[in-house]
Amino acid sequence: MERFDVAIVGASIAGCMAARCYAEHPLRIAVLEKKPAIESYKVLCTHFIQPVALPVLRRYKLDRILEDHGAVATKAAFHTEAGWINPAGPYSNDPAQAHAYNIDRQTLDPLLRAQLLDHPAVALRFDSPVRCVAVQDDGRYIVHYGDEAAPRSIDAALLVAADGRQSTVAKLVGNQENRYDNERAVYYAYFDGIEPPVDNRSLFFLAHAEMAFVYPLSAGRTLLCVAIAKERAKRWRSDGNLAARILEFYEQFPDVPALSRARCTSRVFGYADYPNISREPVWKNIAFIGDAALSLDAMAGVGCGFAMVAAEMLVDSTAASLGANGHLALALEAYRKRFAEVFAPHARAIMGDSLMPRSATELIRAQELFAHMSRDSELQDKFISLTGRLISPQKFQLAYLSALSKSPRPRA
Ligand SMILES: Cc1cc2nc3c(=O)[nH]c(=O)nc-3n(C[C@H](O)[C@H](O)[C@H](O)COP(=O)(O)OP(=O)(O)OC[C@H]3O[C@@H](n4cnc5c(N)ncnc54)[C@H](O)[C@@H]3O)c2cc1C
Incomplete structure (x- = not known):
């Protein structure tokens, strides 16, 4: 059976980033992805990458690659009932934290995978859904994947679950999910005919407990997204023509870019219910990263950035321990602690913001x-x-x- 140091399940943001970081070390890495091809991508995402992820993107020189493929450097500006919160300049004078990115997943996901394709240390396999995992006496994992009729198997010292919100690995090994209410629904669509905001700012308009976003994208496109009360979402669904309802929603705000020439160029995407989900970041010595560990309200727009940061955190904690005399369990404990320190405070706050005001x-x-x-x-x-x-x-x-x-x- 083929032996690897690391087996990563899922070749999306978290999995690709972890593989890219592990590949800097003398390790053999397998990445198993259930989708069929490099071009596959996560459809349901508004792909605003927070500046918290910029350091890891820069560390692996991915920032330039993203920009060369149309990533728009941006910064958030908020319109509240008391006026604009839009300080001049970048997020920070430190170039490593200067800006966020808007880049569609159709571009981002294949780009991240392309970094692994020709890497001699990485075996990236598509059409490879993981179906079963088993731990051996020496603590190594056997991972069974692929066609049910002709399953294939690999053996790895460390198993990393980067298989998203519905994590199969979590189900297979009993890493239970905790669910927390999210009281808003989200709808979004792509438009052209909208002028980009000054300095390519991404605009967030707050109305009581609801929000509307304007994200400038490459090639003159704009993403309009609303996070609204579930009651309103229900009414919109029964009224029909969600794209028109989205545009109407912006009419209540001042200073919105002109929408009179806006033309919807996509279908309307979104969800009616999307609870926050958390799982243990380390369970039975298996590491969980990205949405497999923490999947938060899309309104916060943190999932992509957190997936990148968690991947880097895992690799920094464990890469040196994957050799013959390493203490992998201790390294995983270090990852677990760091994960809790960095993400738990944000997760608690975001889960609180997912609830509509009670009074x-x-x-x-x-x-x-x-x-x-x-x-x-x-x-x-x-x-x-x-x-x-x-x-x-x-x-x-x-x-x-x-x-x-x-x-x-x-x-x-
Ligand atoms: C409507 C919406 C809008 C969002 N907007 C934003 C935003 O603006 N900014 C932001 O940061 N985040 C946003 N998010 C969240 C973001 O999409 C996720 O947090 C992010 O994709 C997590 O990346 P991941 O790699 O952990 O998981 P995923 O991107 O879900 O990838 C999991 C991968 O694992 C693969 N997989 C699953 N099961 C198996 C298996 N058994 N075997 C092999 N492979 C498997 C899948 O095919 C997939 O490729 C949004 C989410 C939603 C729903």
Whole structure:
């Protein structure tokens, strides 16, 4: 049987990034993908890559490759009831955290796989759904994959599940999912005839508890996406013509790019229900990365970036331990800890934001926050950094509390 150091299940963002990072080490890597070809891609995604992923993209020189293929460097700007949160300049003066990207998955997924195709250390296999995994006495894994009638098998020291939200590996080995409500539905479509916003900003319009996005893409295309209450989504579905409903939704906002010449060039994609899901990042000495470990509300737009960062984190924690005398279990524990440290605070905050406000007080608190931010440029920078996942929610909260304590108290 063929022997590998690492077997990765799934050749999408998390799996390809992990393979790319492991390939810098003297290791043999197998990547097993159930989809049929390099051109396959994840259809359901609005593909905003947060700046938290820029360091890993730069480390492996993927930033240039993405830009050469049409990735649009961008930064988030938010329109709130108190006005714009749109500080000038990049996310950060550090070029490694300067911007986000918009790049369609149709381009991104094949590009990431192309980095592995001719690599001598990587065996990338399509049409290879993993069906069964078994652990041996020495702790190595046997992975059975491919056609049910003629299954093939490989043997690997480390098994990595990068097989997405519905993770087959998690089901096979009993890594249970935890589900948390998401009270919004999402619909989006691609348009042309919309001028890109100034500086290629990606615009987020907030209305009470709902949101509308404008993402500039390459070749004059724009992605319009709305995250709306489920009741509204239900009405839209029964009314029909979702593309028209999406465009109408933007009419309530000021400063929206002109939509009079917007022409929908795709079908409307989206979901009616998409709970947040988390699993253990390490289970029975198997590593879980990307959506297989943490799949959050699409409104936060963090899944692609987090998948890249988790892949790098796993490889940095484990690559040196995959040799003959390595302590793989300890290395996996280091990955588990790091994963929890970095992602858990964001996950908790995003899961909270997935719920609609429960009371008028909650709505008023959000309005107060935005009103305060509109007068405080430092806090605006911090907010934008938080949404790019460059700082933790706690760091933002501390900055907000400190700003509140300095602001003049209203007279009694
Ligand atoms: C509507 C929507 C909008 C989104 N918008 C954004 C956004 O703007 N920004 C953002 O960062 N994130 C966004 N996300 C989330 C993002 O799409 C995911 O977080 C991201 O794709 C996770 O990457 P992954 O590699 O972990 O998993 P996936 O991309 O799901 O890849 C899993 C791979 O595993 C393969 N696979 C599955 N089972 C098997 C098996 N048994 N054997 C072999 N291979 C298998 C699959 O074919 C697939 O290629 C959005 C999600 C949705 C639903």
